[in-house]
Amino acid sequence: MQINEQARNELLSEVNGLTAEHLNQKPSKNEWSIKEILQHLYLMEGAITESIQKQLASPEINVVKEKPIELTVNRDTKVDAPSFAVPSEDYATLDELKEKLAYTHGNLEKLVENEDKMAMKNKAFPHPVFGDMSLDQWIPFIAYHEMRHTNQIKEVKKKLGV
Template identity: 40%
Template sequence: MFMLEKNSKIREEIWDSVKGLSDEQLNKVVVEGQWSIAQVLEHLRLMEENAVRGIREVLSKDEYNPTDPKPMHLIADRTIKRDAPDYLIPSNEFQTLEELRAKLASSREALENSIQGVSEEDLNNKSFPHRRFGLLSVTQWISLLGFHEQRHIGQIEEIKQSL
């Protein structure tokens, strides 16, 4: 599936952006009230796991809910500020890069497994709500995850400038 390939490339960009940083740098909060790089990575895991729960649930149902195209590329635009919902806010727990990599690998594997063997028809016509865009098909959710990670690459780069 093309979107998963695109998302994999974006994930590699994330790993490239944190290459060479120590675990202390990853966990350093450079501006009070903002996230560390480790927290950004944890947020990405929480988002992907949340999407997987929704995908599994909607794919288990027999109903179709076709959706319209949505401007999901806007998610990547960092000039539009948004607060994460409580269930996507990361903890302050110290985490190593190795731990974060394992958690993100696990959430990506869960995403891939959740759609394995699912027809394009189901992926395109089974949908569940997003808090900003309303109903999104499974295909749109997968695309949104890629744009969401792109957004946070920009945030990681901003944090790195202050380390």
Template identity: 55%
Template sequence: MLKINEQAREALIGEVDGLTDEELNKKSADDQWSIKQVLEHLYLMEAAVTKTIQTQLETGEVVIAEEKPIELTINRTMKVNSPDFSLPSESFVTLEELKVNLAATHQDLKELFESTNDKQLEDRAYLHPVFGQMSLKQWIPFVGYHEMRHIEQIKEVKSKLGLK
């Protein structure tokens, strides 16, 4: 279940390692996110998903949701607006600070998954803005697919900035 998340995180870190803090914080255009903003969005989203799963496990009603094609998340031809809670700031942040935050949210999701049984995750759901009701079990690998989507975005930003 966490395999896609681990693969995505490894690829994500590989994509940004070696970039300077200035490169991370630079935008290719005023209306585009910097790499730093993409990374910030990722840990804000991961933290929110973890918190939502925890809340649904504690207080949510049993809802059986059909399995969704979450692997389609990687497809960047469909534009999706980020929820307000996951919008990044304009502030300058270092790669080390970003890595600390990414590691913390990744660990929190991993611990939540490891401390919860599959039945609990299958029997509760939460509304996704594109896929509709999605089981908590699918929300966990969704985080990995979402990250893979944004790895492609980072590659695009790097290309526009002339970075390798």
């Protein structure tokens, strides 16, 4: 979870102090606002945590090779968000978004604290790019995914002149 904490701190330092206007403003019609990026992040973190919990409850064993999840940070490779993690265009404040991010992060922390290390290595579920990933790789994947989108937030801020 150390990399997850680092990624979260970097994310929050990038968005702290943003006005609601900048937070909800899209750089262009086809690009996400910072609000949408943050919403995508808590939707993904929550869904991955739930998927890990479901796999831990399953008797199925699926041992897989480690994947190069650090490549997730590379923004040159585009990946469409899964339907459950596509953000809405609804207005939101930074406080609301931070609260939801804290909630999903807290659930992930509880899961990791109580994890069965062998089960985390011996169970997996698929990622759309990497294929089947072990549950223990999904935890740092969340951090790399967050780093990717922190870079996206930096790009959006630059386009908005913030």
